[in-house]
Amino acid sequence: MEKKNLRFYIIKLINILYKIYKLFYYKKKIINLRKKILNYNYKYHVLNNSNILDYQYDKLLSKLEKLENLYPYLKNKYSPTKLVGSRYKSLIFFKKSYHKIPMLSLNNVFNKNDLFKNFFFPINKLINKLNFCCELKFDGIAINLLYKNGILISAATRGDGIIGENILKNVLKIKSIPYMLKGKNFPKILEIRGEIFITKKKFIKLNQQKFGKYKLFSNTRSATYGILKINKDINEKIFNLLNFYSYGIGFIDQIRFVNQQEILTKLEYFGIPICKYTKIYSSYYKIINFYKYFKKNRNLLPYNIDGIVIKINNIKKQKILGYTNHAPKWAIAYKFPSQEKLTLLKKIIFQIGRTGVITPIAYFNTVNINGVNINFATLYNINEIKRLNLKIGDHIVIQRCGDVIPKITNVIINKQFLKKRINILIPTLCPSCNSILKKTVNNILYCKSGLSCKDQLKAYLKHFVSRDAININFIGKKLINKLVDKNLIKNVIDLLNLNNNILSKIDNLGNKSINKILQSLKNKQKVTFNKFLFSLGIPEIGIVTCYHISLFFTTLEKFLNTNLVELRSIKNIGKKTSLNIFNFINKKDNIIIIKNLLKKIKIIYPKNIFKKNYFYQKKITITGKFIFITRSNLIKKLIILGAIIHTYIRKKTDLLILGTHPSSKLLKATKLNIKIINENKVLSLFQKYK
Known part of the structure; x- marks a missing residue:
C-alpha cells in the first residue's frame, strides 16, 4: 500500500514539475516572440524598412495569439496582440495627435477556411441574415482626418491606435483631400478614416524624376510614407502624386447612420473621395467571387491592393459584436496570397541592350510565385545594386510586380551569413566588345561602340x-x-x-x-x-x-x-x-x-486611307481577349484606318472595343456612357473597308 502511495505521489510530482517546466518554457517562448514582433513593428511603422515578409509576420502574430490563448495568465497589455502599430515615434518631426475614437487595425486571413472559421462562423452564431460591405484593401498609409464645422483641422497617422502624428501641413497639399467639406448640414465634429496612396503610374514618375535628393523607392507604400514624412520646403508637385480614398468614419456628432453603405454615400456627398468598387453582399459565395475577381484582376487597377476588407454593413450589429484591443470583431481583411518569396542571390551578369546601356541581371535560387518559377530578375542599373546594398550570397525578397515582372524589393541581412557576402564587381570594360565603358550624369553605364x-x-x-x-x-x-x-x-x-x-x-x-x-x-x-x-x-x-x-x-x-x-x-x-x-x-x-x-x-x-470610315480619328480603347483576331493585328488595322489608340478610358474616349473577360475598363466606359462594340461588329467593319 505504501509503495502504491509513493508511486502516486512521485507521478503527481513529475506532472507538477512538467507543468512548471512547460510554463517557464512557453513563458520564455512568448517573451521572445513579443520582442521579435515588436522589433518588426518598429522597423515597419517607424523606420519604414521591414525585413520580413507580410505572411511571415502574420504567422508570428498568429502563433503568439494561440500561445496567449493557451496560457491566459501569461497575457500582457503591452503584447503586440493588444497593440496597434508601434508606440515609438514614427514621423519624428510632427506633433502628437489623439484620435477621438481609437484607430484600430484589422485581423487578417489568407484562405477560405480561416475566413469562415475566424469570421463568418462566430458571427453566424450571434446574428443571422447579415449584409456585408466588401471593399478593396489599399496598400498605403492610414490617415485620420478631423473636420470641425466642415474645416480640416487635423490629419493624423494611425500611430499606436490612440495617438498618431499630426501631418496636416503635408496633407493639405494633397489635391484629393478637401480642406473644406462640400454640401450642407455636415456634423460639427467628424473624423474621416482613409488611406493615402500613390498610383502605379505616378510611382514610376516619382522614381524617374527623383525629385531632387530623394532616393528611389522600392514600392508604392514606402514612396507614400517617404513623401508624407517630408518636413521641409520642397517642390509641392511631389504631393500631387498622392491620392486618397476614405473607407469610413471615427467620431461623429449629431448624425447617426444605419449602415456602412450610407456612411460612404454621405462622405461622397461631402466631397470626400471613395472607391467605386465597394459592393454589398448577403451571400458568402458572392463575397468569395468578389475576392477572386480582384485577386485575378488587381494588376489592371491603377493602384496596388493587397486584399479585400469585409465589414458587417449594419452599424447596430457592428456595436453588438464590438472590438478587441487590437481590431473590430465585425470586420476582417481577406488578404491575397503573398507575391513575395525569400531566396539566395547566386550571381550578377551584366547585359548590354540595343542602346548600349549596361543592365545588371540577378540570378538566384528558383522560387515559385503564384504558379510561376522565377530564377532571375532585372536590376535596371548599377544604382539599384547600391540602393539595395546587394552582395552575392544575400537572402533577397522577390516580388512579382503586376503579377508579371519579377523584382528584388529587399535584402534580409542575417548576421550568421555576413562573412559569406561577396562584393559585386562593377565592370569597367564592355563584357561583349571589351571597349571602355562610359557613365552618364545619373551614374548609368553604357558602351559607346554602337x-x-x-x-x-x-x-x-x-x-x-x-x-x-x-x-x-x-x-x-x-x-x-x-x-x-x-x-x-x-x-x-x-x-x-x-x-x-x-x-x-x-x-x-x-x-x-x-x-x-x-x-x-x-x-x-x-x-x-x-x-x-x-x-x-x-x-x-x-x-x-x-x-x-x-x-x-x-x-x-x-x-x-x-x-x-x-x-x-x-x-x-x-x-x-x-x-x-x-x-x-x-x-x-x-x-x-x-x-x-x-x-x-x-x-x-x-x-492613304479614305477618311470617311467608322474608325477614322476616333479615340479607341480595347479590353478583353479576342477569338478571331490577335490584339496586335486589331491595333494594326485600326491604326491603318486612322484610329487613335488609348490605353485607358477617358472622358474623351469615343469607343470601347469589347472582347471576352474584360477588365475594369468596361465599368468605367458604362459609367461615362461611352459607345461599346464587340469583336463581330469590328470584323464586319474591317471587311467593309478592306
Whole structure:
C-alpha cells in the first residue's frame, strides 16, 4: 500500500514539475516572440524598412495569439496582440495627435477556411441574415482626418491606435483631400478614416524624376510614407502624386447612420473621395467571387491592393459584436496570397541592350510565385545594386510586380551569413566588345561602340524583327545570335539580304526552315508608318512616341526634313527626346540604312486611307481577349484606318472595343456612357473597308 502511495505521489510530482517546466518554457517562448514582433513593428511603422515578409509576420502574430490563448495568465497589455502599430515615434518631426475614437487595425486571413472559421462562423452564431460591405484593401498609409464645422483641422497617422502624428501641413497639399467639406448640414465634429496612396503610374514618375535628393523607392507604400514624412520646403508637385480614398468614419456628432453603405454615400456627398468598387453582399459565395475577381484582376487597377476588407454593413450589429484591443470583431481583411518569396542571390551578369546601356541581371535560387518559377530578375542599373546594398550570397525578397515582372524589393541581412557576402564587381570594360565603358550624369553605364558591339547588334536585330516593329516570321533570337557570332551579318540590311548560302552555314538549320525564312524575306514587308519608325531603334523612342510622330508627320519625307522646333511641338515629346530624333536623322549612315530599308519595306501611311470610315480619328480603347483576331493585328488595322489608340478610358474616349473577360475598363466606359462594340461588329467593319 505504501509503495502504491509513493508511486502516486512521485507521478503527481513529475506532472507538477512538467507543468512548471512547460510554463517557464512557453513563458520564455512568448517573451521572445513579443520582442521579435515588436522589433518588426518598429522597423515597419517607424523606420519604414521591414525585413520580413507580410505572411511571415502574420504567422508570428498568429502563433503568439494561440500561445496567449493557451496560457491566459501569461497575457500582457503591452503584447503586440493588444497593440496597434508601434508606440515609438514614427514621423519624428510632427506633433502628437489623439484620435477621438481609437484607430484600430484589422485581423487578417489568407484562405477560405480561416475566413469562415475566424469570421463568418462566430458571427453566424450571434446574428443571422447579415449584409456585408466588401471593399478593396489599399496598400498605403492610414490617415485620420478631423473636420470641425466642415474645416480640416487635423490629419493624423494611425500611430499606436490612440495617438498618431499630426501631418496636416503635408496633407493639405494633397489635391484629393478637401480642406473644406462640400454640401450642407455636415456634423460639427467628424473624423474621416482613409488611406493615402500613390498610383502605379505616378510611382514610376516619382522614381524617374527623383525629385531632387530623394532616393528611389522600392514600392508604392514606402514612396507614400517617404513623401508624407517630408518636413521641409520642397517642390509641392511631389504631393500631387498622392491620392486618397476614405473607407469610413471615427467620431461623429449629431448624425447617426444605419449602415456602412450610407456612411460612404454621405462622405461622397461631402466631397470626400471613395472607391467605386465597394459592393454589398448577403451571400458568402458572392463575397468569395468578389475576392477572386480582384485577386485575378488587381494588376489592371491603377493602384496596388493587397486584399479585400469585409465589414458587417449594419452599424447596430457592428456595436453588438464590438472590438478587441487590437481590431473590430465585425470586420476582417481577406488578404491575397503573398507575391513575395525569400531566396539566395547566386550571381550578377551584366547585359548590354540595343542602346548600349549596361543592365545588371540577378540570378538566384528558383522560387515559385503564384504558379510561376522565377530564377532571375532585372536590376535596371548599377544604382539599384547600391540602393539595395546587394552582395552575392544575400537572402533577397522577390516580388512579382503586376503579377508579371519579377523584382528584388529587399535584402534580409542575417548576421550568421555576413562573412559569406561577396562584393559585386562593377565592370569597367564592355563584357561583349571589351571597349571602355562610359557613365552618364545619373551614374548609368553604357558602351559607346554602337552596332560594332556584337551584343548591341544582336539586341537591335531582335528589336527590328519583333512584332511591334517589322514583324518578320521565322527569324528568332537563336538564329540572330548564331548569325552575328559567326560574323555572317553585320547590320540590318545583311539580315534582309540573307540567302541560301549564308543560312546553310548555320548548324541544325534544315532546308525546310531555310525555305520558310527566305520566303518570308522575299515578299516586300508591309508595315504602318509608326512601326517603321519604331523599327529604326532611335534611342529612348518607344511605341507610343512613334505613334504620335506618325500622326504628326504623316509621311517619312516630312519626318526626315523636320527640325528641333517642330519636334518639340509634338505631343509628349520633350527636349531630350526631340534631340535624340534630330541627331539620328542627321547622321548620314542612318539615312543610307533607311534608303536601303525602303527597297525591302513598304510603308502604309494613315493619309492613304479614305477618311470617311467608322474608325477614322476616333479615340479607341480595347479590353478583353479576342477569338478571331490577335490584339496586335486589331491595333494594326485600326491604326491603318486612322484610329487613335488609348490605353485607358477617358472622358474623351469615343469607343470601347469589347472582347471576352474584360477588365475594369468596361465599368468605367458604362459609367461615362461611352459607345461599346464587340469583336463581330469590328470584323464586319474591317471587311467593309478592306
